[in-house]
Amino acid sequence: MDLILEEIIDGIGVLTLNNPAKRNALSLDLCAEMADALDHFKKKRVPVVILRAQKNAKVWSAGHDITQLPKVHHDPLAYDSPMEIAFRRIQGYPGPVIAMIQGSVWGGATDLTVTCDLAVGDETSTFAITPVKMGLPYNASGIMHFINRVGSNIAKEMFFTAEPVKAIRAYHFGILNNLVKSSEIEEFTFDLARKIAANSPLAVSVIKEQFRILSEAHPISPESFERIQALRRKVYNSGDYKEGIKAFMEKRKPQFKGK
Ligand code: YXS
Numbered sequence: 001m002d003l004i005l006e007e008i009i010d011g012i013g014v015l016t017l018n019n020p021a022k023r024n025a026l027s028l029d030l031c032a033e034m035a036d037a038l039d040h041f042k043k044k045r046v047p048v049v050i051l052r053a054q055k056n057a058k059v060w061s062a063g064h065d066i067t068q069l070p071k072v073h074h075d076p077l078a079y080d081s082p083m084e085i086a087f088r089r090i091q092g093y094p095g096p097v098i099a100m101i102q103g104s105v106w107g108g109a110t111d112l113t114v115t116c117d118l119a120v121g122d123e124t125s126t127f128a129i130t131p132v133k134m135g136l137p138y139n140a141s142g143i144m145h146f147i148n149r150v151g152s153n154i155a156k157e158m159f160f161t162a163e164p165v166k167a168i169r170a171y172h173f174g175i176l177n178n179l180v181k182s183s184e185i186e187e188f189t190f191d192l193a194r195k196i197a198a199n200s201p202l203a204v205s206v207i208k209e210q211f212r213i214l215s216e217a218h219p220i221s222p223e224s225f226e227r228i229q230a231l232r233r234k235v236y237n238s239g240d241y242k243e244g245i246k247a248f249m250e251k252r253k254p255q256f257k258g259k
Pocket of ligand 1: 066130
C-alpha cells in the first residue's frame with residue numbers, strides 16, 4: 001500500500017500521509033516513501049509541495065513509529081535514520097514545502113511540521129513533542145528546528161511538558177503561519193502554493209537555500225559565504241532575473257522559465 005500518496009494538482013506537488021490505521025505514524029517505510037516522492041517532484045521541477053493527511057483527519061501523524069524505535073543502547077534518531085533523511089530532503093527541496101495540518105500532531109511529526117518551510121493549520125490542529133514521555137534524548141538538529149521556529153523558551157516548554165499545544169497558541173508561537181477554518185484550509189493552502197509558484201522558481205529556491213545556510217550558520221565559514229554568493233550569482237545572472245525586470249518595466253506578468 002502507498003504510505004504516501006503522490007499527486008501533482010494544478011502544478012503543485014501534493015503528498016498525503018496515507019496510513020490512517022496506524023495514525024500516519026512515521027514508519028521507516030513511510031519516511032522512505034516521502035523522501036522518494038520529493039525526489040520525483042524534484043526531477044519534474046515541481047516548484048511548491050503541500051504535505052497533508054487525509055481530509056479532516058483526527059490525527060495528522062502520531063509521530064515516529066514507536067514499534068520501530070531502536071532498542072536501548074542505540075541512537076533512536078541517528079543521522080542516517082529514515083525520518084532524519086526525510087527531514088533533510090524537505091530542507092533541501094528546491095522549493096517551499098508547506099505542511100497543511102488538520103488533527104493532532106505528535107513527536108517526530110511536530111518536528112516534521114517545524115522542518116517544513118511553512119505550516120497552515122485549522123482549529124483542530126494540536127502539536128506535541130514527546131521525547132520526555134519516551135525517556136528519549138532528542139537530537140541536536142531536531143532541537144534546532146524548534147529553537148529556530150518558536151525560540152528557546154517556548155521550545156523548552158514544549159519539550160519539558162510534552163503537552164499538546166492547541167491551534168491558537170501554535171499560531172501565536174509561530175508553529176503555524178496561518179490558522180484557518182477547516183472548511184477553508186484546502187483552498188487557502190492551494191492559493192498560497194499557487195502564489196509562490198507564480199514567482200521565479202530559481203529565486204525562490206536560492207532564497208530558501210540561503211535561509212537554510214544562514215539559519216544553520218553559526219560562525220559562517222568562508223566556504224559557506226562563497227557558496228551563498230555563488231547561489232545568488234546564479235539568480236542575478238539568470239534569464240528569470242532579466243525577465244522579472246523586463247516584465248515590470250513593460251507592466252505585464254513575468255513568464256519565468258526557472259533559468
Ligand atoms: O493497535 P493497532 O494495531 O490498531 O495500532 C494502534 C496504535 O498502536 C497505532 N499507533 C502507533 N503505532 C506506532 N507508532 C505510533 N507513534 C503510533 N500511534 C498510534 O495506531 C493504531 C491506532 O492507535 P490508537 O488506538 O491509539 O488511536 P487513537 O485514535 O485512540 O489515538 C491516537 C493517538 C495518536 C492519540 C494515540 O495513538 C497516541 O497517543 N499515539 C502515540 C503518540 C506519541 O506519543 N507519539 C510519539 C512517538 S515517539 C516520537 O515521535 C519521537 C521519537 S519523540 O518521542 O522523541 O517525540
